[in-house]
Amino acid sequence: MLRETKKKQTKEAIMKHAIKLFKQKGYENVTVEEITIACGIAKGTFFNYFPKKEHILLHVTDTYMDLLNEIVHKHQEGTLRDRISHIFHDLLQIYLKHFDLLRFTLEETMRSAIRSETGSTNIKRFQETLSTLIEKEKNNASFPKRWESDKVAAILVGIFFHTIINWSSDVDKEKMMEMIQQQLDIVWEGIE
Amino acid sequence: MLRETKKKQTKEAIMKHAIKLFKQKGYENVTVEEITIACGIAKGTFFNYFPKKEHILLHVTDTYMDLLNEIVHKHQEGTLRDRISHIFHDLLQIYLKHFDLLRFTLEETMRSAIRSETGSTNIKRFQETLSTLIEKEKNNASFPKRWESDKVAAILVGIFFHTIINWSSDVDKEKMMEMIQQQLDIVWEGIE
DNA sequence: ACCAAAAAATGACTGCAGTCATAATTGACC
DNA sequence: GGTCAATTATGACTGCAGTCATTTTTTGGT
Numbered sequence: 020m021l022r023e024t025k026k027k028q029t030k031e032a033i034m035k036h037a038i039k040l041f042k043q044k045g046y047e048n049v050t051v052e053e054i055t056i057a058c059g060i061a062k063g064t065f066f067n068y069f070p071k072k073e074h075i076l077l078h079v080t081d082t083y084m085d086l087l088n089e090i091v092h093k094h095q096e097g098t099l100r101d102r103i104s105h106i107f108h109d110l111l112q113i114y115l116k117h118f119d120l121l122r123f124t125l126e127e128t129m130r131s132a133i134r135s136e137t138g139s140t141n142i143k144r145f146q147e148t149l150s151t152l153i154e155k156e157k158n159n160a161s162f163p164k165r166w167e168s169d170k171v172a173a174i175l176v177g178i179f180f181h182t183i184i185n186w187s188s189d190v191d192k193e194k195m196m197e198m199i200q201q202q203l204d205i206v207w208e209g210i211e
Numbered sequence: 212m213l214r215e216t217k218k219k220q221t222k223e224a225i226m227k228h229a230i231k232l233f234k235q236k237g238y239e240n241v242t243v244e245e246i247t248i249a250c251g252i253a254k255g256t257f258f259n260y261f262p263k264k265e266h267i268l269l270h271v272t273d274t275y276m277d278l279l280n281e282i283v284h285k286h287q288e289g290t291l292r293d294r295i296s297h298i299f300h301d302l303l304q305i306y307l308k309h310f311d312l313l314r315f316t317l318e319e320t321m322r323s324a325i326r327s328e329t330g331s332t333n334i335k336r337f338q339e340t341l342s343t344l345i346e347k348e349k350n351n352a353s354f355p356k357r358w359e360s361d362k363v364a365a366i367l368v369g370i371f372f373h374t375i376i377n378w379s380s381d382v383d384k385e386k387m388m389e390m391i392q393q394q395l396d397i398v399w400e401g402i403e
Numbered sequence: 404a405c406c407a408a409a410a411a412a413t414g415a416c417t418g419c420a421g422t423c424a425t426a427a428t429t430g431a432c433c
Numbered sequence: 434g435g436t437c438a439a440t441t442a443t444g445a446c447t448g449c450a451g452t453c454a455t456t457t458t459t460t461g462g463t
Contacts, residue, residue, distance in 0.1 A: 061413045061414060062413080062450095063414060067411065071450080072449095132376050135380030167393070173370070174366070177366075178366060180372075184324050185335060185338075185365075244420095252443090253442060253443045
């Protein structure tokens with residue numbers, strides 16, 4: 020299957036060069052033609068692999084999805100409450116570190132979620148990851164069974180995204196984590 | 212001041228015709244030129260009023276912001292917990308009713324929040340509205356003072372947006388409200 | 404090694420958002 | 434009501450995303 024391997028190579032080449040250029044010049048200042056020239060292919064070929072320029076960004080998220088699993092895996096000890104905090108902390112660090120690229124990725128993630136072009140959005144995958152994490156904890160009896168893991172995960176994801184969307188302009192990283200932390204505290208202890 | 216009134220008229224005309232066309236044909240199938248022709252002005256004039264096509268959508272939100280205040284005003288009786296539920300219920304109804312237009316508006320709202328083109332995003336304004344609502348309740352001593360209204364509002368907004376983003380594909384309106392409701396319950400009563 | 408069908412690459416082409424130099428309109432002042 | 438500076442309108446123009454008819458490459462069969 021020469022064809023298959025070549026296709027994979029081309030796709031990866033496009034992504035590699037695209038991301039490199041995005042980081043260099045910013046997403047909006049990079050044209051599709053530029054990317055294809057960097058790859059040594061014709062402009063039209065790009066669209067055989069990605070239906071829109073933006074779709075590269077969705078695939079970028081896939082890479083970071085792996086990272087999410089790593090992070091979740093890294094924080095196994097302690098209470099669920101602490102573990103979630105640590106996970107969010109690490110995620111936030113990554114987001115802020117690669118902010119220039121990832122904010123466009125975030126934008127695209129939101130867009131595709133709203134349009135629901137794909138059944139399974141990256142946000143939903145994030146939520147599922149947290150959901151299974153919580154579900155496991157339930158079996159350890161260290162988590163109240165009356166709440167559906169799914170819904171709790173939804174709240175947590177909501178907090179995370181809402182915070183990074185609304186405060187990513189803020190340069191003060193510590194403050195952002197503090198915001199998330201305080202919201203988590205409220206959720207854990209309950210308002211009333 | 213003929214000039215001022217004329218400017219306002221033109222701006223409103225653009226918005227009126229634009230929205231009408233968006234509803235008819237969908238945001239993406241309407242060109243800027245089409246809008247200007249409907250208004251009887253030249254294409255270039257459009258960009259004297261809105262820097263980008265998408266910016267009309269941000270102004271659409273302004274209209275719905277007024278609606279938000281009405282809704283908040285409508286639900287004065289009962290506990291805060293119930294009031295919030297009712298407010299979210301009404302908001303969701305509006306969102307779903309005008310879904311075809313509002314999902315693009317939502318998209319744009321998210322975009323501008325992430326890019327933080329404007330200091331005060333519509334999301335932040337929503338949050339502030341809820342925050343003052345909660346703050347008032349604090350003074351009535353019917354709300355625990357230990358939590359900052361701001362943070363509680365942030366959680367609530369997070370729940371609302373995350374839900375509509377991730378489930379707006381779902382046609383089942385009742386289910387969506389149920390999702391929000393259940394998340395609110397958890398937040399109110401606390402996880403632990 | 405040759406052939407035909409399927410898959411993939413190509414780049415000229417189209418359509419639209421957004422720009423900008425120029426033209427028309429307005430208001431303030433005499 | 435005539436003059437001029439400031440504001441606003443205009444539409445030809447530019448640049449880029451995305452399309453598509455055509456060409457090139459790959460593959461499996463003989």
